[in-house]
Amino acid sequence: MRTEANFSERSDITLVIEPKSRLFDLKLREVWRYRDLLLLFVRRNFVAVYKQTVLGPLWFFIQPILTTIMFMVVFGGIAKMSTDGMPQAVFYLAGIVTWNYFAESLKGTSNTFTANASIFGKVYFPRVVLPLSMVITKLLTFGVQFFLFLVVFSYYYFFQQTTIQPNAALALLPILIFITAGLGLGFGLIISALTTKYRDFQYLLSFAVQLGMYATPIIFPLSSIDNPLIRKIIMANPMSPIIETFKYGFLGAGYFDPLWLLYSFGFMVILLFLGLVVFNSVEKSFMDTV
Numbered sequence: 001m002r003t004e005a006n007f008s009e010r011s012d013i014t015l016v017i018e019p020k021s022r023l024f025d026l027k028l029r030e031v032w033r034y035r036d037l038l039l040l041f042v043r044r045n046f047v048a049v050y051k052q053t054v055l056g057p058l059w060f061f062i063q064p065i066l067t068t069i070m071f072m073v074v075f076g077g078i079a080k081m082s083t084d085g086m087p088q089a090v091f092y093l094a095g096i097v098t099w100n101y102f103a104e105s106l107k108g109t110s111n112t113f114t115a116n117a118s119i120f121g122k123v124y125f126p127r128v129v130l131p132l133s134m135v136i137t138k139l140l141t142f143g144v145q146f147f148l149f150l151v152v153f154s155y156y157y158f159f160q161q162t163t164i165q166p167n168a169a170l171a172l173l174p175i176l177i178f179i180t181a182g183l184g185l186g187f188g189l190i191i192s193a194l195t196t197k198y199r200d201f202q203y204l205l206s207f208a209v210q211l212g213m214y215a216t217p218i219i220f221p222l223s224s225i226d227n228p229l230i231r232k233i234i235m236a237n238p239m240s241p242i243i244e245t246f247k248y249g250f251l252g253a254g255y256f257d258p259l260w261l262l263y264s265f266g267f268m269v270i271l272l273f274l275g276l277v278v279f280n281s282v283e284k285s286f287m288d289t290v
Helices: 002-011 031-035 035-049 054-080 087-110 129-157 167-192 200-215 226-238 239-251 259-281
Strands: none
Touching: 035 129, 054 087, 054 129, 087 129, 087 167, 087 200, 087 239, 129 167, 167 200, 167 239, 167 259, 200 226, 226 239, 239 259
């Protein structure tokens, strides 16, 4: 009887889908109503990544480990680049884990329209649910790789003679993650909208992400840059203050300035707003161009 009653109640629900008439009509409340669908997409994304692989979830660890080893050999061993006196493994892994979350969120959301055109053409739901689900999925991946970082960090901190000095800036970690997620989503929404007409951005993106990593203090400490102008240019990259603060909080070596972190936050807010507006504008007509 209860099932029939619920079915009867549900059958009375009428969903009216209205076209978005204004540019700033983002209808973000709808995202909350479709939260169950959001979680389903997160589960699908997470499971599908390594479903048909031999090593499966081990790839979550293999990728940052191999990248860290390569950096240790090339930049630490051959190029003799400074790591601010920190163990190379911890120094490089701190930057890699943080950068990976930004890069994977950006790449995952940048093809929202082109990769999901078949779904968008058949059923209605707030389109922004898909890029949001991708950012949340990558947050889970970040959690796994952050655990790997903590293991390596603990080994050097407790069992090796190092100058690692974690401090109160560790409390900023949730804010750093939030800003990183917002930057990845904001850039991804804009590129996703642009790729509906210009596929060049798909090819450009992989180069831009790779070049962006070398323009961010991941393989080098900011303290190794003596020229004040170049330091400001590097810090103008909104990911630089995040990674420097992350290193400062965990390692005690890095550059922490609340104003630069505030700059990253402000950049993220503006970028995310622009991304949502552009995404909202394109979703009304993208089926004609994809």
